[in-house]
Amino acid sequence: MKLFIKNILFYFYVGDYSLIYFIIFMFSFVLFGFFGVRSGVIFAIEKNDVLTQLIALNDDLQAKDSQMITVAETLRTAAQYVRRLDAAIPDKSSMEVFLADFAVLAGNSGFGIQRFSTTQSTKDSVIVNIDLFGDSVLLPQFLTNLKQLNRLVTITKVDTVQKDRISTTRLVLTLYFKEIPES
Amino acid sequence: MVDIVFLVVLGVNITLNQRIEGYQMGISSLVNSIEGFKDTNAKAAEVTRKIALYKKVTSEQQDISGKTTFLIAHLPNDVLLREYVFENGAYTLTLEMNSPIKMAQLIANYFLNKNVKEIVISAASLDAYQSKYTIVFRVSFVK
Numbered sequence: 228m229k230l231f232i233k234n235i236l237f238y239f240y241v242g243d244y245s246l247i248y249f250i251i252f253m254f255s256f257v258l259f260g261f262f263g264v265r266s267g268v269i270f271a272i273e274k275n276d277v278l279t280q281l282i283a284l285n286d287d288l289q290a291k292d293s294q295m296i297t298v299a300e301t302l303r304t305a306a307q308y309v310r311r312l313d314a315a316i317p318d319k320s321s322m323e324v325f326l327a328d329f330a331v332l333a334g335n336s337g338f339g340i341q342r343f344s345t346t347q348s349t350k351d352s353v354i355v356n357i358d359l360f361g362d363s364v365l366l367p368q369f370l371t372n373l374k375q376l377n378r379l380v381t382i383t384k385v386d387t388v389q390k391d392r393i394s395t396t397r398l399v400l401t402l403y404f405k406e407i408p409e410s
Numbered sequence: 411m412v413d414i415v416f417l418v419v420l421g422v423n424i425t426l427n428q429r430i431e432g433y434q435m436g437i438s439s440l441v442n443s444i445e446g447f448k449d450t451n452a453k454a455a456e457v458t459r460k461i462a463l464y465k466k467v468t469s470e471q472q473d474i475s476g477k478t479t480f481l482i483a484h485l486p487n488d489v490l491l492r493e494y495v496f497e498n499g500a501y502t503l504t505l506e507m508n509s510p511i512k513m514a515q516l517i518a519n520y521f522l523n524k525n526v527k528e529i530v531i532s533a534a535s536l537d538a539y540q541s542k543y544t545i546v547f548r549v550s551f552v553k
Contacts, residue, residue, distance in 0.1 A: 259416040267419035274426040281433040288440040295447035298454045309457055316460045351463065363491060367482055370475035379467055382474050385496040403463060405456065 314377040318405045320345075320353045325378055325402060329357070332376060336369040337361050338396070348401070354383070355400045363387045363394040379403045477501060477551060484519045486512050492544065501549045502532075506542055510534075513545050525552045 238246050302309060317324075322345060330340055338361035346354040361369075366387055373380060384399035474496055481501055485491060489512055493504035507513060513531075520526050526549060533546040 255413070259413060263416045264419050267416065267423055271419060271422045271426060274423065274430060278426060278430055278433065281430060281437065285433050285437055285440065288437060288444065292440050292443050292447075295444060295450060299447060299450045302450060302453060302457070309453075312457065312460050312464065316463060363494065364482070366494070367475055367479035370478055373475070379464060381467060381471055382496070385474065385478070385494070387491075387494040389490070389492050403467060405460065 311377070315379040316403050316405060317378075320402065320404050322353070322355075322402075325355075325376075328376055328378070332372055333359060333361075333369070336372050337365040338369055341395070351405065352401050352403045355398075355402055357398045357400065359396040359398065361394060361396065363389055363396070366396065472499065472551075472553075480523065481520075481549060484516065486516065488512070489516070499550070501551075502546065503549070504544065504546045506544050508541055508543070510543050510545075513543070513547075517547075520549060526550075527552045 235246060238244065326343060333340055338359040340357060341360055342356070342358040344356045346356070348354045366385070370382065370385070373382065379402070381401040381403075382398065383401050384397070386397040388395055478494070478496065478501070481503065482491065482494070485505070486507075488508065490506040491503065492506050493502075495502040505513070505516075517529055520529060528550040529547055530550075531545060531547040533544075535544045536542070537544065
């Protein structure tokens with residue numbers, strides 16, 4: 228070792244740096260060749276795997292994004308139908324709106340409202356009991372006119388009784404509203 | 411030679427880093443964009459649920475107004491409709507008439523409609539003082 232250092236110092240002394248260059252070359256060869264290239268290749272392989280996963284994720288997200296753009300566009304195009312659907316199945320039972328619409332419809336069909344009551348039946352529907360007075364002859368037309376209501380309505384029961392020239396009708400209707408999501 | 415290989419590997423690493431960074435930015439932008447559609451997604455889900463409910467309810471509904479029109483329109487003039495009930499898919503009529511033959515004619519008329527599945531007379535009575543027959547019967551339709 229002493230000889231080796233002595234030789235190096237000698238070469239320095241006489242101005243011949245070839246050994247030094249050789250040593251630097253060997254050092255850099257080992258450093259870059261073994262540590263640099265090897266770890267560089269390993270990193271490159273790992274990064275390529277990450278890149279492949281990122282490309283797949285990017286494609287997936289791009290597909291979802293364009294899907295959402297299509298959905299938004301469809302909702303925008305169908306806005307008037309969505310509004311009608313929202314009116315048919317509102318977020319709340321909106322009984323006051325229904326009662327107002329129903330009273331107008333009944334009046335136009337020749338019936339008057341005697342009594343109006345509601346019963347909660349399920350989480351997305353409500354039962355409505357309505358007592359009406361009016362000529363039973365007009366009943367078929369009135370039931371047809373019920374379809375004109377903006378609300379989604381199911382006629383559960385119709386009971387018309389004619390007594391002493393007075394006709395009373397009890398209607399049991401089911402109204403629907405937006406289902407409350409289960410928590 | 412080793413240096414060239416090292417430089418090439420280094421270049422590949424730098425390129426990969428740049429591409430990864432590019433994709434990360436792109437993904438971040440896409441995630442933000444999709445998050446912006448959160449309300450749209452919720453609305454679409456709500457509309458889908460409402461359409462399903464609408465379809466279910468309307469598919470189960472009967473043409474009550476049409477059947478009521480049919481049942482009442484076929485009543486003879488001198489037959490009085492005392493009570494008309496629709497419940498659980500069946501139509502029950504209480505009629506008052508001065509001759510039972512009218513009931514037979516009415517049943518025959520109803521059966522001309524192929525959708526009338528069954529007519530069940532559940533009660534019949536005679537008011538001898540007034541000579542009036544009261545008949546209660548239930549009409550069921552095919553659908």
